[in-house]
Amino acid sequence: MTDVSKYTRQTVTEVRSWVPGKLFSLRVTRDPAFSFKAGQFARVGLPAAADGEPDASPDAAPTLWRAYSMVSGPLEDALEFFSIVVPEGEFSPRLAQLRVGDSLYIEKNPYGFLTIDRFFPAAPDGTQPEPQPGQQPDLWLLATGTGLSAYLSILRDPATWTSFRRIIVVHGVRHAEELAYREEIESWSNLPEFAAVHRADPRKLIYLAIATRQALPGMPSERLTTLIADGRLEQLAGERLDPKLAKVMLCGNPEMLSAARKLLGEMGFAPGRRGIPGNLAVENYW
Structure with a gap:
C-alpha cells in the first residue's frame, strides 16, 4: 500500500x-x-x-x-x-x-546529489558563496543517452552560468537522431537571458555531440571513454581536463560510468568526502 x-x-x-x-x-x-x-x-x-x-x-x-x-x-x-x-x-x-x-x-521529496553545490565549500553559516571571477573552475558534463536529463536542469539554472568559467557538455549516443535537445542547447547562445554571458565569452558553453555508430561532421564516432583515454576529448573541446581546473559530472549507462570513473580517477579526479568538496560527481540511480 x-x-x-x-x-x-x-x-x-x-x-x-x-x-x-x-x-x-x-x-x-x-x-x-x-x-x-x-x-x-x-x-x-x-x-x-x-x-x-x-x-x-x-x-x-x-x-x-x-x-x-x-x-x-x-x-x-x-x-x-x-x-x-x-x-x-x-x-x-x-x-x-x-x-x-x-x-x-x-x-513530494526530490532525491540525488548530482548538484553543483557539492563542488564548493559551504561558508560557516551554511550558505554556498559563488566562486569569484578568475577563480571559477570549468564544468564538464559528460552524459550518454538519457543521462543528459540532469544536465539540462543544471543548464537551465542561472546559478550554473555564474559559478563556472566555461561549461562543456558532451552527449554520447549511438545514432544522431538520439541527440535529443540538441537544437535547444545549440540555440542557448542566442537567448536574451544568456546574451551578456556569451558576449563576454563566446566559448562560455561548449557542446559536443557524439554518435558512436554514425560519424557527425568534425566528430569521431567513438565512445566517450575512448576519447577521454586518448586525449581527443580535450582536443575537441579546446579545454584541458585538468583536476586542478575542472569539475566533472558523469551520468549515463553503467558501463560508461564505471570506465569513465576509473579513467578520471587515474587523472586525479575524485568525489568529495567528509565535507571536503571533490572534483567528480557521479549519479548512480540508473
Whole structure:
C-alpha cells in the first residue's frame, strides 16, 4: 500500500517524441510545494493494472515507481522528464502511452546529489558563496543517452552560468537522431537571458555531440571513454581536463560510468568526502 501523504497527482501538459517508440519527453504540472535543486531526480509513479485487466484504472493508487531526473530548471512552473522506452519494461512503455490530460504521480521529496553545490565549500553559516571571477573552475558534463536529463536542469539554472568559467557538455549516443535537445542547447547562445554571458565569452558553453555508430561532421564516432583515454576529448573541446581546473559530472549507462570513473580517477579526479568538496560527481540511480 502506497502512503498517499508521500505523493501528489499531476497532469501531463505536453508530450514530445524524439525517436518514435524509443525516446520521448513529458511535461507535467508541478505542485507548488515541490522544491528541488538542479540535477536532482524525482520518483514518478503509475498505477498497476489489476490481475486479469489489460490496463490500470487512472484513479488507482500508484504502485509502480521509477526515478527520473528533472529536465526542467528549479525555477520553472512545470516539471519535465526525458525517458527511453524499454520494450519489455513494466514502467516506461506505459509512461510513453500517456497523453495530454492524463495523470501521473510525483513523490513530494526530490532525491540525488548530482548538484553543483557539492563542488564548493559551504561558508560557516551554511550558505554556498559563488566562486569569484578568475577563480571559477570549468564544468564538464559528460552524459550518454538519457543521462543528459540532469544536465539540462543544471543548464537551465542561472546559478550554473555564474559559478563556472566555461561549461562543456558532451552527449554520447549511438545514432544522431538520439541527440535529443540538441537544437535547444545549440540555440542557448542566442537567448536574451544568456546574451551578456556569451558576449563576454563566446566559448562560455561548449557542446559536443557524439554518435558512436554514425560519424557527425568534425566528430569521431567513438565512445566517450575512448576519447577521454586518448586525449581527443580535450582536443575537441579546446579545454584541458585538468583536476586542478575542472569539475566533472558523469551520468549515463553503467558501463560508461564505471570506465569513465576509473579513467578520471587515474587523472586525479575524485568525489568529495567528509565535507571536503571533490572534483567528480557521479549519479548512480540508473
